[in-house]
Amino acid sequence: MEGPAAPDYASGSLADVLPSVCASLGVPSVAGAAAWAGPLALPAARRGVVVLVDGLGARQLGRRLGHAPWLRAQVTGTRTLVSGFPSTTATSMGSFGTGSHPGTHGMLGYEVLDPARDQVFNELSWEDGPVPERWQPRTTWFERAAAAGLGVVRIGPGFFDGSGLTQAALRGGRFAAAESLPARVDAALAAVRATPRGLVYLYWGEVDKLGHVHGPESLEWTAELEAVDRELACLAAGLPDDASLTVTADHGMLACPHETRLDVADEPSLRVGVRHLGGEPRTTHVYCEEGAVADVAAAWSAVLGDRAWVGRRDEAVAAGLFGVVAPEHRARIGDLVVVSGGDFTVVDSGRMRPQLLALRGMHGALSGEELEVPVVHVPARVA
Known part of the structure; x- marks a missing residue:
């Protein structure tokens, strides 16, 4: 096989999403710096909600837009970026949370070597892993947003709170546990309404899980997309006028017999x-x-x-x-x-x-099915 082409990081990647949302909320690139537009130059807002749907690749979504009327209606506000390499959750969460590429944040795969101990560990489960903040010491954008005075809330399953991956890649602000997707949407709406300036992050993992188990072209995957689309519509409808909504993913997926x-x-x-x-x-x-x-x-x-x-x-x-x-x-x-x-x-x-x-x-390699992720941005109705 010929040498692979690298992801086109320069044209936009998952690492650009959270810095761009934060910039739209007035968070500076570094403490004390002037206001900036961020890599994606998103419109200004006072509050923002970011939803990351694990495994919702741009190509899979494109083939199933007929099952996702709310997402289909946002097509003019949608762009496609690359997740980064390897195209896997642990690496992508490092890129998303820190706003840097994999080689910079150092979270380089599902299972990687800790050279200090000559031991391979799993960056998802973090079982027997190193101290997360030492393994990935870069400041996250959740920490930056909190330091800039925003109310920062991260919403996911309870076992994410304090986990190694969370501490390494997504630390900062307050964690709120909720299990079902409707419960997480309700928690996101409550959190964004509770602060005049804030950043709320919501994670959902069932699309990825069903894609792994049944395949990304399966009826089960499609049914989950329909459920996600309905909840995104509810979330968008319930947001305050000065709040934006950004939806993205960490990677796509490929059917591998x-x-x-x-x-x-x-x-x-x-x-x-x-x-x-x-x-x-x-x-x-x-x-x-x-x-x-x-x-x-x-x-x-x-x-x-x-x-x-x-x-x-x-x-x-x-x-x-x-x-x-x-x-x-x-x-x-x-x-x-x-x-x-x-x-x-x-x-x-x-x-x-x-x-x-x-x-x-499966995912992790360099095909467009695995690398390409959507970014759907719905601007605030009033800045």
Whole structure:
């Protein structure tokens, strides 16, 4: 497979969304700085609500707009950006919360190496992970907004409160727990009405979950989109006149048949010289034993052929896949980065949970299905 093209970060990415909303609310780019327009130059508002729908890729949404009348009606206020690489939730949340690209914030995959401990950990569950604020020390835009005097409320499931991923990427302001989507919409409306200047963030994850389990083209996925669209319409209708609404996503998704995947457990040659495997089925980080990189690269290239790109860390960095990579984050990237093409995936039944092996929908690589996310902005009726 030819070397992959990097995401077009310069034309706009998920990292631009929250800074742009904050700019529209009067939050400066740095403390004491003058007012600025933000990367997306959104119209001014006094209050803002941001909804992130996990897994609602721009291409999947485009094919199902007939099932989403409220979103369809906002087409003139919709644009498409890239999520970033890898196109996965943990990385995207880092980009969204900090307003920086993956190589800068350093949250570089579903499972990544903590070099200080020579241990791979899961950046979603954060089980046995490092101190979140040390792993990702950059100031988040929720912290910036709170410091600028806005009432900041983040709404999601209760177990998100204080979790490693939340503390690393989304800390700042107050957390409010709510379970169902209608309950979260009610909590968002209550929060935005309770303050004259505020930023409210609402997360919803069922679109992603159903896409993984049933596939992003499934009836189940479509039914969930319909439910989300109805609740977004209720949210928009209930907002104060001086409040804006922004809807986005963290990544898209691709249907990946089990027949097209490779199981590392069935290919002993792929484990020779390998210290750790990380990443996820669409983008794998391969961490090699000392001096084994060339041999491991040759073995993986021979087995995978043109189904995936097998590149060394320096090649992936030079290609700009992660954006600009901070020196302290380079060792978190695999000695080899394996990026799947087509609908190909790499799994490892020797270490992956059966639930993960059973999934039908995947993301993490560089296809437009995975990378492209919508940004729907409904400006305030009065500034």
